[in-house]
Amino acid sequence: MFSALRSRIFCQTCGSIPRSLKLLEHQSLNINNRTYKLSAIYFQQQTPNDASSSSPSSSAKLSSLMGDNENKTPFIFSKTSTDPKYTTDQTDEEKREREAKAAWDVRMLKYTSYFLGVWLVSTIGYIILVWGAPQIDQDGNIVRDQYSDLPSWKQYIKRSFRGIIDYWQTIKDPTSDKLLPDPLPAPYQPKYTLVIEMSGVLLNPEWAYNTGWRYKKRPGLDYFLKEIGYPVYEVVIYTKETPWGAASVIQNMDGDHRIMYSLFRENTRFINGTHVKDLACLNRDLKKIIFLDWDENSYQLQPRNALHRFKKWDGNDDDRQLLHLASFLRMIAASGVEDVRDVLDHYNQETDPIETFLIRQQKLLEIEEVKRQRAATQNSPGKPSTGLFSGLIGSKRF
Incomplete structure (x- = not known):
């Protein structure tokens, strides 16, 4: 050492x-x-x-x-040394301050606990008294139900518990199993139904400090609605937005009244934290329904009816997706297929279905142009081609 x-x-x-x-x-x-x-x-x-x-x-x-x-x-x-830095008087003053602060924290925690306890008891009591009360008919008589033979306190508890379950079920499930009215009589009813999500497909919500929330129209939206709207398709807006925020937006977006119906968040199913759109509740044949949405979870119940890998629009002005999509949908409508799911299955195998459609369309148009020129040089009327739509919808016969 x-x-x-x-x-x-x-x-x-x-x-x-x-x-x-x-x-x-x-x-x-x-x-x-x-x-x-x-x-x-x-x-x-x-x-x-x-x-x-x-x-x-x-x-x-x-x-x-x-x-x-x-x-x-x-x-x-x-x-x-390890002796305290301050004098005894300073140490005692700090100790008193710490004790006062700790006492204040304990007192505030106690008051908060009292408030939460009173609020919880009041809420539970209100639910039991209001939701647990028996129903009364028009004459003022009590309507008997499955809990009428139980003691009064047990009747109120069981009815209120049942009311909570029913309320949660209304949040999870659509408001009705028949969301759309019956189809129009022929020939006014379009053959196919096109279901579209509003946000991210047709519009892009944007927020600014001065204006708040606004919706930006996607480039080519007016042309798209004109090309695929009524009477080509029965267009249905099926969005996860609330009706009090989206109804007026849809009305302003559709100046020519090409959109026939609108469905909102209350018409969806709430599954695992996602608003899922159940096409089976639309009161339409699933063979004739095409669904467009960028969120794959929204069509998890009927994935064959959706066009997969559909890209969400983020507000860029050079987007041309709706123009190409209008050509794709008009091709399906003109083909007259019995089950649109077969056509969608064919294109969903590709990495980019719309891009694949455009490439095939260009090739078929070039082939048709060559046939037309050959027929013109031979001075013979060209026969109408039957392979254009079959080439676009795939090699399978529908």
């Missing part, structure tokens, strides 16, 4: 390690309310003559360190 201590002590004049050391007793010193423990070590600087002297004289030199010698140079090590 002493050798380690020597390794940290150097002479202030020559920088060498002194040979003669003396460790004095520890002392305590109080400075600015802080206590320091001091250990004083003295060493005597050696002259060249001292260095050449024999070792027996070293004990005499070491003993001279204890006297008052001007050649002694102190080297002091200090260690801060």
